Amino acid sequence: MEFNRPVWAEIALSKLRKNFKEIQKLTRNRKIIGVVKADAYGHGALQIAKTLEEEGIYSIATASMEEALTLRESGIKIPILTLGYVDPKTLNIAAKSNIQVTMFDKNFIKRLKEYKHKEILKIHLDVDTGMGRLGVLPQEVPQIVEEISRIKNIKLDGIYTHFSSADSDINYTKEQLSTFKSILNLLKRKDLLPPIVHAANSAAILNLKEIYFNTVRPGIILYGLSPSNDTLEGFEPILSYKARTIFTRKVPKGKSISYGRTFTTERDSLLATIPVGYADGLPRALSNKGEVLIKGQRARIVGTITMDLTIIDVTNFPYIHPGNEVVIIGKQGNEEITASEIAKKIDTINYEIVTRIGKRVKRIYKDGD
Ligand SMILES: *Cc1c(COP(=O)(O)O)cnc(C)c1O
Numbered sequence: 001m002e003f004n005r006p007v008w009a010e011i012a013l014s015k016l017r018k019n020f021k022e023i024q025k026l027t028r029n030r031k032i033i034g035v036v037k038a039d040a041y042g043h044g045a046l047q048i049a050k051t052l053e054e055e056g057i058y059s060i061a062t063a064s065m066e067e068a069l070t071l072r073e074s075g076i077k078i079p080i081l082t083l084g085y086v087d088p089k090t091l092n093i094a095a096k097s098n099i100q101v102t103m104f105d106k107n108f109i110k111r112l113k114e115y116k117h118k119e120i121l122k123i124h125l126d127v128d129t130g131m132g133r134l135g136v137l138p139q140e141v142p143q144i145v146e147e148i149s150r151i152k153n154i155k156l157d158g159i160y161t162h163f164s165s166a167d168s169d170i171n172y173t174k175e176q177l178s179t180f181k182s183i184l185n186l187l188k189r190k191d192l193l194p195p196i197v198h199a200a201n202s203a204a205i206l207n208l209k210e211i212y213f214n215t216v217r218p219g220i221i222l223y224g225l226s227p228s229n230d231t232l233e234g235f236e237p238i239l240s241y242k243a244r245t246i247f248t249r250k251v252p253k254g255k256s257i258s259y260g261r262t263f264t265t266e267r268d269s270l271l272a273t274i275p276v277g278y279a280d281g282l283p284r285a286l287s288n289k290g291e292v293l294i295k296g297q298r299a300r301i302v303g304t305i306t307m308d309l310t311i312i313d314v315t316n317f318p319y320i321h322p323g324n325e326v327v328i329i330g331k332q333g334n335e336e337i338t339a340s341e342i343a344k345k346i347d348t349i350n351y352e353i354v355t356r357i358g359k360r361v362k363r364i365y366k367d368g369d
Contacts, residue, residue, distance in 0.1 A: 005275035005308075006244035006323075009357055010330070011043050013051045013367040015238040019224050020055050022234045023216070026205055030212045033081060033198060035219030036071075037063035042281075042354040043223055043239055044363045049076045051367075052222075059100075061217065065090050068099045081124060081158070084134070088114070095119035100157060102126050104134035109147055112154050123148070124158035124196070127183060129176040131164045141183050145192045158196035159184070160217070166203035167228040173204065177211060203227040225350045229340040237338060239354060240330025241361070245294070245322050247273040248314070257311055258303030263288055269315045272299075274326050277308040281356035282328060285346040294326050295319075296333025329353070 023032060034057050040048035049060050049071050059079040062068045065087065068080040081100045088111035094101055096119050103112070104126040115121060125144065128135025136144055141159075148156045161180045166173045180199060187193040198215035200208065205218055206227070223239065226232040251271050257263045265271075274292070278284040282305055290301040292312055299312045314320045325332070329339050339350035 004360070004362055006246065007274075007276050007280060007360075008242055008362045008364050009043075010240045010242065010364050010366060011047065012236075012238045012240075013047065013365055015224060015236045016048065016051050016222065017055055019222050019235050019238065020052060020057065023205060023218055023221060026209070026234075027200075027212050027216050031058035031196070031215040033057075033059045033061050033215060033217045034222055035061045035083075035201075035217060037061065037067060037083065037219070038355045039067075041219060041223050041351060042357045044365070045071060046074050046076075047363070047365050048222075049078075053078050058215065065094065065099065065101075069093070069097060072097045072099065079122075083126075091115055091121055092117045092119065095121040095153075100124055102134075102160075103144075103148075104128075104136065106136045106140050106144055109144060112148065112151050115151070115154060117153065120153050120155050122155050122157040124160055125156060125194070127159065127161045127180060129161045129179040130172065131162045131176075133162070135161065138179050138183050142186055142190065142192070145187060145194075146190075149192060156194045158198065158215070159187070159194050160198045163199065163201060163204050166201060166207055170207060173208065177208070201227070206232075220351060223354065225339055225354070229343055229350055231338075231340075237330070239339075239357075241328040241357060242330065243274045243276045243326045243328065245272040245320065245324045245326060246275050247322055248320050256303075258287075259306060260304050263303040267315065269313060270317070270320060271302065272312050272314045272320055272324070272326075274310050274312060275308065276310050276328060276361075277306050279307045280358040280361050281353070282310060283342070283346055283348075283353070283356070286342065289345055290342065291337065292326050292328050293330075293332040293335050293337060294324055296335055298335060298337075299326075 034052045036045045039045045061081040063084045086101045100122040126135040197213040198217050200216040202218045202221040224235045224237040251269045255265050276282050284305045287304045291298045302313045339353040343350045
């Protein structure tokens with residue numbers, strides 16, 4: 001029995017496999033740390049991680065220890081790196097679970113010195129070369145690395161930096177890169193360079209082809225989306241977001257529709273209601289602005305999008321009735337609506353559109369063609 005409303009996201013794992021292979025090709029087989037934070041950008045971290053593991057990915061990265069542990073407990077075997085905050089009390093659990101943690105604050109060294117367990121804890125050091133979010137300062141790196149090297153059962157396995165503008169400001173990115181390289185050279189001369197060195201996010205993989213170090217750290221392009229809301233050659237979006245109409249009705253000219261009466265029918269109309277609202281990640285800002293696909297054509301969203309329901313105008317569409325498939329993101333017939341198209345309409349990025357697809361929306365996974 002189906003107790004859910006008819007709204008779901010289809011995730012094509014075969015396309016994820018292709019996108020992964022495309023990254024291998026672009027980076028000439030560098031090690032890949034696939035970023036699966038925020039439930040794999042809304043796609044479902046476990047299925048995404050499993051598929052990448054099958055493809056032989058080197059490692060995956062999460063935002064939190066909770067995300068990492070959930071994956072480990074669900075059977076993911078490859079190394080997992082946490083990119084963000086970690087409670088020092090959880091360091092032993094991390095070590096036992098082959099979860100590597102990021103050190104992004106030099107004060108964390110105190111916590112590392114208190115680590116007295118027998119399991120080796122692997123860490124990566126995040127260097128702030130210009131992102132201005134997390135990370136130790138470049139000039140602090142040599143001393144930090146030296147101190148870490150003297151702590152028993154802590155191993156500095158990686159060093160990385162994060163670009164702020166690899167999709168929009170190549171000169172700034174190159175400055176970040178040269179800061180990072182000079183630190184790496186310094187460490188190399190002191191024979192303190194950790195084995196895993198990474199910097200490139202998706203935008204850098206696409207735009208900075210000459211420099212990848214030995215490892216790259218893509219997120220959004222795995223999911224087939226562009227880091228700059230553009231179209232993206234060589235990659236294909238893996239997610240489609242769909243629903244079925246649950247109600248259709250003829251409405252005479254001059255009737256107001258939905259909360260706040262922001263839309264009034266300008267003609268005798270046929271309207272359809274779909275069981276998707278802003279709580280499902282359909283941005284309310286698309287009210288009277290967004291479109292969906294039905295019968296292979298674009299239909300306008302009319303009136304205010306509500307928490308659970310949205311109304312579309314299907315006047316003059318053929319044979320509309322409850323149960324028709326509606327595409328919010330994806331292809332139908334010869335038409336396509338992308339997450340990037342939606343993002344541009346409401347002045348945000350495709351990342352936000354897919355990560356916001358709600359918990360109530362069931363993810364359905366398809367493998368093979
Ligand atoms: C999210 C994130 C990435 C992935 O970025 P994309 O733009 O999705 O490729 C890489 N590194 C860090 C530190 C991140 O936070």
